Amino acid sequence: GDEHSFYIDVEGIDELYEELRSGLDDLPEGRVRAPFDQPYLQREFHVLDEDGTLIFFGEDIRPR
Template sequence: MPGIVDITPFVFTRDLAASCEFFESLGFAPGLVQPDLGYAYCTGHGHALRVLQVSPEAEIGEQMIYLDVDDIDAFYDELRPVLDDMPEARVRPPFNQDYGQREFHVKDPDNCLLLFGSRIMRATDIPGQRRN
């Protein structure tokens, strides 16, 4: 049976060049950029993002992407020089969530929330969770 090869999120933007620069700073290099179509395909960390420019009048709405990483603190430290240059309101440093994840958050220029996270405990270790 044919299967799904990958899942690639779309990120909407009003400024294609600024978004490509932002995602490149996080390790997603724009491999295919078509400014006339308002489209870019950015790859990095073994995955990809599709960036799509919308009209200035378009309502983008809330966007969120969860990126699972193997070592959240090491990944944050690797990106820290870039993150330290961003406005403080766009970056939330690593913290532990009640649902067993350690995360840090970054907002792109169009307020898409990127949630980077690593598991710090199994779901069954969280109080109130059932074992299957």
Template sequence: MADERSNIIQVTPFLGVRDLQASLDFYTGILGFGAYAVGGGYAYLERERAGIRLLELNAMGEREVHVLTCYFDVHDVDAEHARLADALATLPTGRWKGPVDQPYNQRELIVQDPDGHIITFGQGIGPNVGQWDYRDPPS
């Protein structure tokens, strides 16, 4: 009998970084990700089953960072901000903002990593409230 599970597990952004250790320190120390499979200029990071992959550019022979934005949908962006507030306060001025209500009906906390990648935590507001309810198992 064939395996009935879907084949796709998740989408994982792959971020090129200049200094893997500095990026690991940021993602684990500031944003609270766990680091897994670290080695060879590579790291897989995960928090609450949401992952990011880092690859040190020198390991690929590349030098230019192509800045990406990663969006993490959360149930409560204000709670996320409260959880990260002390760590965010250690970042240089201008490296984070929010939570802020956006005109596209999302409330967002926006953080910039050491290479300029934008990490956004957001939740739906207004007509977007409950936009992910279809994923929650029935009570």
């Protein structure tokens, strides 16, 4: 198919999610996954846009 995905590395993922939340809340149910920790030590949230593009936002959460 013509499906695409993007991974965007960010800092301050929870703050970014809160900043974008009002717009994300307008998307149909099931198109947004709130921030969660992945086993590969990234904290992510996911957005599926109206064109079917999956956008991953992620932040490295490895101990420094």
